[in-house]
Amino acid sequence: MSEKIQLHNLSAHDFEQCLKCSICTVYCPVSAVEPNYPGPKHAGPDLMRYRMKDPDFFNETLKLCLNCKRCEVACPHGVKVGDIIQEARIQYSQHSPSLRDRMLANTDFVGSMATLVAPLTNFFLGLSPAKTVLDKVMKIDHHRQFPAYSGTKFETWFHRHAEAEQQNYKHFVGYFHGCYVNYNYPKLGQDFVKIMNACGYGVHLLEKEKCCGVALIANGLSGQAKRQGENNMQAMRRSLSEGNEAVLTTSSTCTFTMRDEYPDLLKVDNQGVRDSLMLATRFLCQKIDEGKIKLVFRKDYHKKVAYHTACHMERMGWTLYSTQLLKMIPGLDFMMLDSHCCGIAGTYGFKKENYERSQKIGAPLFQQIKEVNPDYVSTDCETCKWQIEMSTGYPVMNPISILAEALDVEATKAVNSY
Structure with missing residues (x-):
């Protein structure tokens, strides 16, 4: 085909x-x-x-x-x-995707395999000889650091430790967790569940969720991306029909891909879903503005945070929601970074032919972060996180994780127990 x-x-x-x-x-x-x-x-x-x-x-x-x-x-x-x-x-384009391109693009397949032997995978990817082989054979630049894989998938954690109690709530949302949360950083998904539960919302995972397809589009596998997109739209329609108020995400790029690139590039119909598909930060801001939920924060939380606007976040025009939530934290010293692309663009910055260009693009951003010297950089894009952490050494957190860290959970539950 x-x-x-x-x-x-x-x-x-x-x-x-x-x-x-x-x-x-x-x-x-x-x-x-x-x-x-x-x-x-x-x-x-x-x-x-x-x-x-x-x-x-x-x-x-x-x-x-x-x-x-x-x-x-x-x-x-x-x-x-x-x-x-x-x-x-x-x-x-007449360019046929290489084995490297297919591996970088098929995040579900690679992630499923890598998490089975996560300690070995992470150890191997950190070895200089392994990086040299990947550079020479696969054309993945040896300077590039790979994100660590988790030994337990987010879906596994959710089914074991959180799923049963979700029915105790009066209101519900669906959650598109994406590949990064599932295979690399389940804690972001756990932080999301923690916040939504504290706000009086139960969380339901989508049935048979697939990767959003952004890496497939970028690597010339648009047919596969279209099939996965149609699968995701079906899953979201089922989720909304089952009483979930919205389908929420914690990745700006996944959100943008499914809201805008599905119809524009893949010709995937997302009518009836698009308006209910949004970042968790947008949903929380809307509910707070409507007076339907409140957040209560710890009095002992004090951090300096510099916020980086991911490119797809800027394209959606949703930066306000994440920054507004961060500014609600009383002990947060907030700094807005200048608008610069970090240069990684998903799989783009992993490729040997793009690595140097990728780093040059991100250089102004990296320099400003070092000058600001924050405790954390915050951004809504996971690949921006990888690029910034590798290039600056500063830890990067999604706004949801910062909110979860600063949240007074019991006090928030008490004011949202309606």
């Missing part, structure tokens, strides 16, 4: 509205460090006019695009420049 999706409405992203102002190119983090990249204006709207007439105008240099969507944030006319570039890659 072909892994390509046939696209029909190539003008759907409003490329005709491009003013040729080049603001997108000025705002593009790749253009700033890579002279071989033609820039989003030229790679997107300009060449789309030619590609529609002759596919030979497609150029494989489009793979240099991070798909960060910063060009779309900057565009004064709402042209979906990033989507134009990604659609061109899906439609016209």
Whole structure:
């Protein structure tokens, strides 16, 4: 079966509205460090006019695009420049995904295998000889540090320790935990459950959840991404039909992919789901503003936190929710970092041919973090976490984990026991 999706409405992203102002190119983090990249204006709207007439105008240099969507944030006319570039890659690229690309993209398969022998996996991935082999054979740069795998999946923990008590609550939400929580960092999922339970909400996992597919899209496996997307939409529709108020997430990139790239790039119908699919921080802010829940924080919690806006978070325009929640913590010294791409872009920064470029893109961000010298950096994107921790040495926490750490659980339960 072909892994390509046939696209029909190539003008759907409003490329005709491009003013040729080049603001997108000025705002593009790749253009700033890579002279071989033609820039989003030229790679997107300009060449789309030619590609529609002759596919030979497609150029494989489009793979240099991070798909960060910063060009779309900057565009004064709402042209979906990033989507134009990604659609061109899906439609016209003749590059066949390598074994490396398939392994990086298939997070469920790799994660399931790695967690079975997590101590050995983590030990092996930290060895210099292993990194050298991965560099020479798989073309995964030897400088790259891999996130550690957990010996117990989040789903396993949930079924053993949390599932039974979720029916004790009057209100419920579904939870799309994603690959990172399930295989690498179950504590984020545990923190989410802790907060929602304290606020009077039971948590239900989605039935047969699959990876959101963002890595599959980036690595030329859009057909598989579409199948997984359709599976996830079915699971979410079931969740909402069973009485869950919303389907919540703790990853900005997963959320953006399922809300916006499913219909725009994969032609996956998410009607009836999109408006109920959101980051947990957005849901909590809405409920607090409506006076339906309250958060009570420990008086002894004092930390300096610098917040990094992940690119897809900025594209959704949801930074306000996470930062507003963090600012509610009385003992938190909050610092908003400048808007910079960290450079990793999911699997992009793992690849040998991209590693140096990835680090150059993130350099201004890394420098500012070191100057601020926080206790934690906070961000809603797990791959930003990996990049920042590797490149600066500072610990990075999701806003949900910071909230869970600062929360007075018993006092919060008491004020939400309605």
